[in-house]
Amino acid sequence: MDSKKQLYIISGCNGAGKTTASYTVLPDVLECKEFVNADEIARGLSPFNPESMAIEAGRLMLQRINELLRNQQNFSIETTLATRTYTRLVHRAQEQGYKVNLIYFWLSSPDLAIQRVAQRVRNGGHDIPKEVVIRRYQAGINNFFNIYMPCVDYWLLADNSETPRIIVAEGGRGMEMHIHHIERFNKIQSYVRE
Numbered sequence: 388m389d390s391k392k393q394l395y396i397i398s399g400c401n402g403a404g405k406t407t408a409s410y411t412v413l414p415d416v417l418e419c420k421e422f423v424n425a426d427e428i429a430r431g432l433s434p435f436n437p438e439s440m441a442i443e444a445g446r447l448m449l450q451r452i453n454e455l456l457r458n459q460q461n462f463s464i465e466t467t468l469a470t471r472t473y474t475r476l477v478h479r480a481q482e483q484g485y486k487v488n489l490i491y492f493w494l495s496s497p498d499l500a501i502q503r504v505a506q507r508v509r510n511g512g513h514d515i516p517k518e519v520v521i522r523r524y525q526a527g528i529n530n531f532f533n534i535y536m537p538c539v540d541y542w543l544l545a546d547n548s549e550t551p552r553i554i555v556a557e558g559g560r561g562m563e564m565h566i567h568h569i570e571r572f573n574k575i576q577s578y579v580r581e
Contacts, residue, residue, distance in 0.1 A: 402503025
Protein backbone atom coordinates (compact mmCIF):
# COMPACT_ATOMS: atom_id res chain seq x y z
CA MET A 388 0.00 0.00 0.00
CA ASP A 389 1.13 3.57 -0.70
CA SER A 390 2.94 5.12 2.30
CA LYS A 391 1.23 8.47 1.66
CA LYS A 392 -1.82 9.36 3.76
CA GLN A 393 -4.98 8.09 2.07
CA LEU A 394 -8.48 9.48 1.70
CA TYR A 395 -10.95 7.06 0.11
CA ILE A 396 -14.20 8.43 -1.28
CA ILE A 397 -16.70 5.62 -1.77
CA SER A 398 -19.36 6.89 -4.12
CA GLY A 399 -22.29 5.94 -6.32
CA CYS A 400 -26.02 6.36 -6.49
CA ASN A 401 -28.35 5.32 -3.70
CA GLY A 402 -28.57 1.53 -3.59
CA ALA A 403 -25.27 1.00 -5.42
CA GLY A 404 -23.72 -1.00 -2.57
CA LYS A 405 -21.36 1.64 -1.20
CA THR A 406 -21.78 0.80 2.49
CA THR A 407 -21.70 -2.96 1.89
CA ALA A 408 -18.48 -2.69 -0.12
CA SER A 409 -16.96 -0.31 2.42
CA TYR A 410 -17.36 -2.74 5.30
CA THR A 411 -15.56 -5.40 3.27
CA VAL A 412 -12.90 -3.52 1.35
CA LEU A 413 -11.84 -0.71 3.68
CA PRO A 414 -10.63 -2.59 6.77
CA ASP A 415 -9.38 -5.78 5.12
CA VAL A 416 -8.03 -4.75 1.71
CA LEU A 417 -7.14 -1.08 2.12
CA GLU A 418 -6.29 -1.19 5.84
CA CYS A 419 -8.48 1.86 6.42
CA LYS A 420 -10.12 1.71 9.84
CA GLU A 421 -11.96 5.06 9.76
CA PHE A 422 -15.21 5.12 7.77
CA VAL A 423 -17.15 8.37 8.17
CA ASN A 424 -20.74 7.93 7.02
CA ALA A 425 -23.54 10.39 7.86
CA ASP A 426 -26.21 7.67 7.52
CA GLU A 427 -24.42 5.48 10.06
CA ILE A 428 -23.97 8.43 12.42
CA ALA A 429 -27.69 9.26 12.17
CA ARG A 430 -28.57 5.62 12.87
CA GLY A 431 -26.36 5.73 15.96
CA LEU A 432 -28.08 8.88 17.21
CA SER A 433 -31.63 7.66 16.58
CA PRO A 434 -31.88 4.00 15.52
CA PHE A 435 -35.66 4.09 15.02
CA ASN A 436 -35.82 7.47 13.26
CA PRO A 437 -32.43 8.24 11.69
CA GLU A 438 -33.95 10.66 9.16
CA SER A 439 -34.71 13.06 12.02
CA MET A 440 -30.99 13.30 12.80
CA ALA A 441 -29.71 14.04 9.27
CA ILE A 442 -28.57 17.61 9.99
CA GLU A 443 -26.89 16.70 13.28
CA ALA A 444 -25.25 13.67 11.63
CA GLY A 445 -23.90 15.88 8.84
CA ARG A 446 -22.46 18.29 11.40
CA LEU A 447 -20.80 15.44 13.33
CA MET A 448 -19.46 13.97 10.09
CA LEU A 449 -17.76 17.26 9.16
CA GLN A 450 -16.36 17.54 12.68
CA ARG A 451 -14.92 14.01 12.44
CA ILE A 452 -13.42 14.67 8.99
CA ASN A 453 -11.69 17.79 10.31
CA GLU A 454 -10.33 15.83 13.27
CA LEU A 455 -8.99 13.05 11.02
CA LEU A 456 -7.31 15.56 8.70
CA ARG A 457 -5.80 17.37 11.68
CA ASN A 458 -4.44 14.06 13.02
CA GLN A 459 -3.28 13.01 9.52
CA GLN A 460 -5.07 9.68 9.64
CA ASN A 461 -6.20 7.55 6.72
CA PHE A 462 -9.98 7.64 6.38
CA SER A 463 -12.92 7.08 4.09
CA ILE A 464 -16.19 8.85 3.41
CA GLU A 465 -19.30 7.80 1.54
CA THR A 466 -21.26 10.01 -0.87
CA THR A 467 -23.56 9.92 -3.88
CA LEU A 468 -21.47 12.73 -5.48
CA ALA A 469 -24.78 14.45 -6.21
CA THR A 470 -23.24 17.81 -5.23
CA ARG A 471 -19.88 19.56 -5.57
CA THR A 472 -19.53 19.68 -1.79
CA TYR A 473 -16.57 17.34 -1.56
CA THR A 474 -14.34 19.20 -4.04
CA ARG A 475 -13.16 21.43 -1.19
CA LEU A 476 -12.33 18.35 0.88
CA VAL A 477 -10.42 16.80 -2.05
CA HIS A 478 -8.27 19.91 -2.51
CA ARG A 479 -7.77 20.43 1.22
CA ALA A 480 -6.68 16.81 1.71
CA GLN A 481 -4.29 17.02 -1.24
CA GLU A 482 -2.80 20.23 0.16
CA GLN A 483 -2.16 18.34 3.41
CA GLY A 484 -0.33 15.54 1.58
CA TYR A 485 -3.14 13.02 1.15
CA LYS A 486 -3.58 10.81 -1.88
CA VAL A 487 -7.30 11.08 -2.72
CA ASN A 488 -8.81 7.86 -4.12
CA LEU A 489 -12.34 7.79 -5.52
CA ILE A 490 -14.31 4.60 -6.14
CA TYR A 491 -17.58 5.04 -8.04
CA PHE A 492 -20.11 2.20 -8.01
CA TRP A 493 -22.45 2.53 -11.00
CA LEU A 494 -25.83 0.86 -11.46
CA SER A 495 -27.31 0.27 -14.91
CA SER A 496 -30.44 2.38 -14.37
CA PRO A 497 -32.30 4.60 -11.90
CA ASP A 498 -34.94 1.84 -11.72
CA LEU A 499 -32.35 -0.63 -10.44
CA ALA A 500 -31.27 1.95 -7.84
CA ILE A 501 -34.91 2.32 -6.72
CA GLN A 502 -35.27 -1.48 -6.49
CA ARG A 503 -32.08 -1.75 -4.41
CA VAL A 504 -33.27 0.97 -2.01
CA ALA A 505 -36.65 -0.81 -1.67
CA GLN A 506 -34.80 -4.06 -0.87
CA ARG A 507 -32.73 -2.24 1.76
CA VAL A 508 -35.95 -0.92 3.36
CA ARG A 509 -37.40 -4.46 3.43
CA ASN A 510 -34.21 -5.50 5.25
CA GLY A 511 -34.65 -2.74 7.86
CA GLY A 512 -32.56 -0.03 6.21
CA HIS A 513 -33.41 3.59 5.50
CA ASP A 514 -35.66 4.74 2.67
CA ILE A 515 -35.05 7.49 0.14
CA PRO A 516 -37.86 8.97 -1.98
CA LYS A 517 -37.85 7.77 -5.60
CA GLU A 518 -37.53 11.28 -7.03
CA VAL A 519 -34.43 11.86 -4.87
CA VAL A 520 -32.89 8.56 -6.02
CA ILE A 521 -33.47 9.54 -9.67
CA ARG A 522 -32.06 13.06 -9.20
CA ARG A 523 -28.98 11.79 -7.36
CA TYR A 524 -28.43 9.04 -9.94
CA GLN A 525 -28.05 11.57 -12.75
CA ALA A 526 -26.23 14.22 -10.72
CA GLY A 527 -23.75 11.70 -9.31
CA ILE A 528 -22.63 10.28 -12.65
CA ASN A 529 -22.40 13.79 -14.13
CA ASN A 530 -20.27 15.01 -11.24
CA PHE A 531 -18.08 11.91 -11.27
CA PHE A 532 -17.10 12.47 -14.91
CA ASN A 533 -17.17 16.28 -15.06
CA ILE A 534 -15.87 17.35 -11.63
CA TYR A 535 -14.29 14.58 -9.57
CA MET A 536 -12.41 12.43 -12.11
CA PRO A 537 -10.16 15.35 -13.14
CA CYS A 538 -9.24 16.38 -9.58
CA VAL A 539 -8.64 13.14 -7.63
CA ASP A 540 -5.29 11.37 -7.57
CA TYR A 541 -6.81 7.99 -8.43
CA TRP A 542 -10.29 6.91 -9.47
CA LEU A 543 -11.90 3.58 -10.21
CA LEU A 544 -15.25 3.05 -11.95
CA ALA A 545 -17.05 -0.21 -11.19
CA ASP A 546 -20.37 -1.58 -12.46
CA ASN A 547 -22.15 -2.96 -9.40
CA SER A 548 -25.36 -3.90 -11.26
CA GLU A 549 -24.59 -7.61 -10.96
CA THR A 550 -22.48 -9.93 -8.86
CA PRO A 551 -19.55 -10.03 -9.17
CA ARG A 552 -19.01 -6.32 -9.81
CA ILE A 553 -17.01 -5.40 -12.90
CA ILE A 554 -14.08 -2.98 -12.88
CA VAL A 555 -14.83 -0.78 -15.91
CA ALA A 556 -12.03 1.81 -15.91
CA GLU A 557 -9.43 3.52 -13.75
CA GLY A 558 -7.19 6.55 -13.92
CA GLY A 559 -6.24 9.73 -12.10
CA ARG A 560 -4.34 12.99 -12.19
CA GLY A 561 -1.20 12.56 -14.23
CA MET A 562 -2.18 9.00 -15.14
CA GLU A 563 -3.34 7.53 -18.40
CA MET A 564 -6.91 6.26 -18.22
CA HIS A 565 -7.13 2.47 -18.50
CA ILE A 566 -10.48 1.19 -19.78
CA HIS A 567 -11.05 -2.48 -18.97
CA HIS A 568 -14.51 -2.76 -20.61
CA ILE A 569 -14.92 -0.28 -23.46
CA GLU A 570 -18.57 -1.12 -24.28
CA ARG A 571 -19.64 -0.72 -20.68
CA PHE A 572 -17.57 2.46 -20.29
CA ASN A 573 -19.24 3.96 -23.38
CA LYS A 574 -22.67 2.99 -22.04
CA ILE A 575 -21.94 4.65 -18.68
CA GLN A 576 -20.52 7.73 -20.38
CA SER A 577 -23.70 8.01 -22.48
CA TYR A 578 -25.57 8.88 -19.26
CA VAL A 579 -23.32 11.90 -18.65
CA ARG A 580 -24.53 15.41 -19.41
CA GLU A 581 -22.23 18.42 -19.61
